Amino acid sequence: MTDTISVNGQQHTLPSDPRTSLLDFLRHDLGLTGTKKGCDHGQCGACTVIVNGIRINSCLTLAAMHDGDEVTTIEGLGTPDNPSALQKAFLEHDGFQCGYCTPGQICSATAMLQEIANNWPSDASESLEGEMAATGEEIRERMSGNLCRCGAYANIVAAISEVAEESA
Amino acid sequence: MTVHFKQDTPDDSNRLDGMKQGVLGKSIRRVEGMAKVTGTAPYSAEYPIADCAEGVLVTSTITRGKVVSIDKDAVLSMPGVLAVIDDPAMTTRAAQGTADEAPQQEPGTVCYWGQPIALVVAETFEQARDAAKHLPINYREDPSAPLDPQAVEAEEQEDETVRQGDLDHAMATAAHSVDVTYTTKGHASAAMEPHASIAQWDGDKLTVYASLQMLNYNISELADALGMEEENVRLVSRFVGGGFGSKLGVSEDVVAAAIASKEVGRPVRVVMSRQQVFQCVMRRSETTQHLRLAADENGKLIGFGHHALVSNLPGETFAEPVLQSSHFLYGGENRDLMLEVARIHRMTAGSVRAPGEAVGMPALEGAMDVLAEKAGIDPVELRLKNIPEEDPEEGLPFSSHKLAECLRQGADAFGWDSGPRSPRHTCEGEWWVGTGMASAARVHNIAEAKSRVTLKADGSAVVETDMTDIGTGTYTILAQLAGEMLGLEPAQVLVELGDTKNPRGPGSGGSWGAASIGSAVYIACKAVREELGQRLGVGETELELKDGKAASGESLVSLLDGNDLSREGHYEPGDIKDDFTASGFGAFFAQVRVNRFTGETRVDRMLGAFGFGRVLNHKTARSQCLGGITWSIGVALTEALEFDPRDGHLVNCDLAEYHVPVHRDVPDLEVVLVEERDPAASPIQAKGIGELGMCGGAAAIANAIYNACGARIFDYPMTPDRVLAAMPD
Ligand code: FES
Ligand code: FES
Numbered sequence: 001m002t003d004t005i006s007v008n009g010q011q012h013t014l015p016s017d018p019r020t021s022l023l024d025f026l027r028h029d030l031g032l033t034g035t036k037k038g039c040d041h042g043q044c045g046a047c048t049v050i051v052n053g054i055r056i057n058s059c060l061t062l063a064a065m066h067d068g069d070e071v072t073t074i075e076g077l078g079t080p081d082n083p084s085a086l087q088k089a090f091l092e093h094d095g096f097q098c099g100y101c102t103p104g105q106i107c108s109a110t111a112m113l114q115e116i117a118n119n120w121p122s123d124a125s126e127s128l129e130g131e132m133a134a135t136g137e138e139i140r141e142r143m144s145g146n147l148c149r150c151g152a153y154a155n156i157v158a159a160i161s162e163v164a165e166e167s168a
Numbered sequence: 169m170t171v172h173f174k175q176d177t178p179d180d181s182n183r184l185d186g187m188k189q190g191v192l193g194k195s196i197r198r199v200e201g202m203a204k205v206t207g208t209a210p211y212s213a214e215y216p217i218a219d220c221a222e223g224v225l226v227t228s229t230i231t232r233g234k235v236v237s238i239d240k241d242a243v244l245s246m247p248g249v250l251a252v253i254d255d256p257a258m259t260t261r262a263a264q265g266t267a268d269e270a271p272q273q274e275p276g277t278v279c280y281w282g283q284p285i286a287l288v289v290a291e292t293f294e295q296a297r298d299a300a301k302h303l304p305i306n307y308r309e310d311p312s313a314p315l316d317p318q319a320v321e322a323e324e325q326e327d328e329t330v331r332q333g334d335l336d337h338a339m340a341t342a343a344h345s346v347d348v349t350y351t352t353k354g355h356a357s358a359a360m361e362p363h364a365s366i367a368q369w370d371g372d373k374l375t376v377y378a379s380l381q382m383l384n385y386n387i388s389e390l391a392d393a394l395g396m397e398e399e400n401v402r403l404v405s406r407f408v409g410g411g412f413g414s415k416l417g418v419s420e421d422v423v424a425a426a427i428a429s430k431e432v433g434r435p436v437r438v439v440m441s442r443q444q445v446f447q448c449v450m451r452r453s454e455t456t457q458h459l460r461l462a463a464d465e466n467g468k469l470i471g472f473g474h475h476a477l478v479s480n481l482p483g484e485t486f487a488e489p490v491l492q493s494s495h496f497l498y499g500g501e502n503r504d505l506m507l508e509v510a511r512i513h514r515m516t517a518g519s520v521r522a523p524g525e526a527v528g529m530p531a532l533e534g535a536m537d538v539l540a541e542k543a544g545i546d547p548v549e550l551r552l553k554n555i556p557e558e559d560p561e562e563g564l565p566f567s568s569h570k571l572a573e574c575l576r577q578g579a580d581a582f583g584w585d586s587g588p589r590s591p592r593h594t595c596e597g598e599w600w601v602g603t604g605m606a607s608a609a610r611v612h613n614i615a616e617a618k619s620r621v622t623l624k625a626d627g628s629a630v631v632e633t634d635m636t637d638i639g640t641g642t643y644t645i646l647a648q649l650a651g652e653m654l655g656l657e658p659a660q661v662l663v664e665l666g667d668t669k670n671p672r673g674p675g676s677g678g679s680w681g682a683a684s685i686g687s688a689v690y691i692a693c694k695a696v697r698e699e700l701g702q703r704l705g706v707g708e709t710e711l712e713l714k715d716g717k718a719a720s721g722e723s724l725v726s727l728l729d730g731n732d733l734s735r736e737g738h739y740e741p742g743d744i745k746d747d748f749t750a751s752g753f754g755a756f757f758a759q760v761r762v763n764r765f766t767g768e769t770r771v772d773r774m775l776g777a778f779g780f781g782r783v784l785n786h787k788t789a790r791s792q793c794l795g796g797i798t799w800s801i802g803v804a805l806t807e808a809l810e811f812d813p814r815d816g817h818l819v820n821c822d823l824a825e826y827h828v829p830v831h832r833d834v835p836d837l838e839v840v841l842v843e844e845r846d847p848a849a850s851p852i853q854a855k856g857i858g859e860l861g862m863c864g865g866a867a868a869i870a871n872a873i874y875n876a877c878g879a880r881i882f883d884y885p886m887t888p889d890r891v892l893a894a895m896p897d
Contacts, residue, residue, distance in 0.1 A: 017292065037213075037439075090201075098361070099209055139831070147360065148360070153829070153831050154794050
């Protein structure tokens with residue numbers, strides 16, 4: 001037990017109220033409001049962050065469960081002066097409208113491309129084994145936990161595909 | 169200085185195409201986009217206000233009756249709890265769009281299951297949520313709450329009724345006739361950002377950061393609810409995480425936060441839970457629609473009938489305007505249209521993206537497909553044959569009309585096969601594959617709007633208005649518009665939106681935002697140009713501005729001579745509103761696969777072609793169309809509000825149970841923008857595009873389902889159970 005959590009490389013003390021979700025801890029206690037709350041029930045993906053390299057819904061987990069963990073939020077992926085490749089691609093392809101689902105989409109896509117690189121299969125994969133590729137159908141399946149009510153899906157997939165191709 | 173322009177006649181001067189900067193209409197990136205992709209754009213719950221307490225709404229678990237008592241003491245002793253508020257000024261419904269006055273108040277009187285009745289305020293969100301869950305409430309129930317729209321006597325909306333000629337006779341004598349009844353389920357806006365407010369008092373001055381679409385109206389609604397003067401109220405909505413109608417009117421969180429903040433003497437934040445957003449803001453009414461089409465042997469309509477039944481709470485003025493485009497889309501001299509409202513105690517019905525056409529068009533365009541089949545005419549051809557010369561009811565000219573172009577260009581781009589059509593022509597493995605199409609129409613709305621444009625001494629510009637950008641692209645198109653007029657790149661134009669300290673815009677709703685506020689900015693820019701022209705000794709119409717310089721070579725900076733130059737534009741639609749029927753038009757084409765064993769439908773590809781006046785930014789306009797088409801997929805296949813028949817409560821009140829389209833439901837979509845200038849739509853010759861993209865699209869999918877597998881379905885959404893039940897053996 002260290003009672004600390006690393007967020008975007010900075011150490012923070014875990015909250016004293018055990019009811020505090022990781023999402024509320026980030027948004028409220030740390031003021032990292034880039035991570036969004038769309039449903040608080042694991043149904044929309046707006047709260048997606050990366051914990052120890054894996055994407056999770058931060059509303060579905062309590063902050064207290066992340067003793068010693070390393071969390072990356074949208075603020076840790078890039079800044080207006082130094083955006084990540086996916087952040088730039090979303091901007092270029094207009095992969096958003098209202099922008100509320102966007103940090104979740106970008107965090108999710110960042111980790112999702114790594115999952116493909118690690119050859120983890122999905123429902124859209126032809127086989128459970130072997131090389132996985134970032135096809136449109138794979139991206140759509142793997143991103144289906146991130147809802148976008150503005151309906152920017154076609155542009156989001158275009159943005160992710162571009163980054164996947166560049167890094168392939 | 170304010171310049172007022174009331175538009176009584178079409179504006180053919182087409183000034184914008186003569187400007188030199190060349191940025192309007194271009195496909196440029198959103199100017200606020202970097203803030204959104206990096207998570208640095210603040211939405212309403214996210215302002216770092218010191219010492220902010222947290223409020224959680226408590227909602228009713230009865231349908232109709234009175235709150236007899238609330239045992240506040242039971243929770244006031246819980247850790248961190250500051251107050252339990254049940255002030256009679258709290259609002260119990262969201263205001264309808266453009267209401268301009270407080271919605272229903274008095275939380276002690278319950279009219280629907282899920283209605284807010286109290287607010288618990290505590291130091292932290294966790295404490296407030298816990299206390300809200302444990303607040304004991306005693307009710308006196310009124311058991312007489314009608315819940316079924318089919319079981320009550322409906323009220324006719326008389327201004328919607330049209331009776332011309334003799335439709336019964338036309339139906340009886342027509343070469344081809346169609347008489348069908350469609351149903352559609354209720355829909356939720358389900359904007360991704362839940363409604364949220366932070367209220368803060370400074371003496372008798374109130375500021376609320378809220379997630380709202382129409383600040384110009386919301387400020388009156390809030391002031392009225394609190395019995396305050398508007399000048400003591402400020403609303404801020406710089407970033408809105410989607411609205412789709414649900415944030416048109418002031419919502420319950422806004423008024424509750426304001427009252428609570430006054431009571432506890434600290435800022436208070438109230439964020440609705442996702443379930444509360446579903447249950448106490450707005451639903452789109454379910455509809456039952458009776459369509460009658462009578463055509464001669466060539467497929468030309470001689471009779472047109474459309475009756476619709478919708479529902480709402482007693483006392484609500486809004487009735488889903490199902491017939492809106494039916495009044496003018498197709499000809500037919502014998503007409504019979506009627507809209508009725510059933511008064512029931514389900515939650516408030518109000519605007520959800522494209523109120524009216526979103527459900528009226530899928531029914532009408534489904535019926536048109538039935539007619540095309542009966543008459544043996546290609547569905548595209550049938551629509552082309554029935555485009556009226558003028559409004560078939562009012563006799564008014566159309567401001568512009570691009571339906572034919574959209575049908576032709578859309579069919580071309582999609583590769584539409586106009587040969588004979590019969591179901592089950594293609595089978596691939598387990599899947600029947602077919603195509604379908606539908607027309608799109610959405611009335612053009614426009615409203616009064618004000619904006620200030622300032623040319624700064626350093627040669628940059630600022631545009632100010634309380635208009636909102638709910639994802640529609642307002643920040644960007646106004647930067648482009650002002651840049652075009654003033655000879656600046658959009659990056660040199662700072663657009664300040666979403667604050668009632670600025671001149672009042674129309675708000676975002678009914679797709680009227682861009683054309684209305686754009687016209688105010690256009691008028692302000694023209695006034696700035698006039699002044700610049702005078703300084704240069706040329707008329708405004710001769711003035712050429714590009715890259716911060718006049719054609720003569722003089723720079724804006726030197727013309728301004730160290731001073732700012734500011735003008736306010738005030739646009740008001742005049743006679744053009746009454747002299748024309750104005751609408752956006754379009755066409756949808758879809759290819760679907762239907763599983764022959766499970767009845768599941770997948771959309772393989774979909775295309776929309778749209779004509780909606782001047783395109784202000786190709787990128788953001790296309791995105792609006794993509795969003796609309798995506799919603800069409802939801803309407804066609806998955807979206808349905810389900811109400812408990814015993815107490816009328818909305819059962820599927822979250823994003824797991826109410827099925828909005830997800831990534832894998834949406835294929836590559838194609839959008840064709842059919843450019844036009846509509847001089848009678850607005851001074852900038854633009855119409856709206858936020859809603860047109862979903863007005864009819866569901867029918868293209870429904871018609872494709874029929875073409876694929878032979879299941880002709882009259883109930884939306886077309887879920888697998890319904891498809892299977894309708895599929896021929
Ligand atoms: S807020 Fe966590 S999934 Fe919706
Ligand atoms: S951009 Fe608005 S919900 Fe995705």
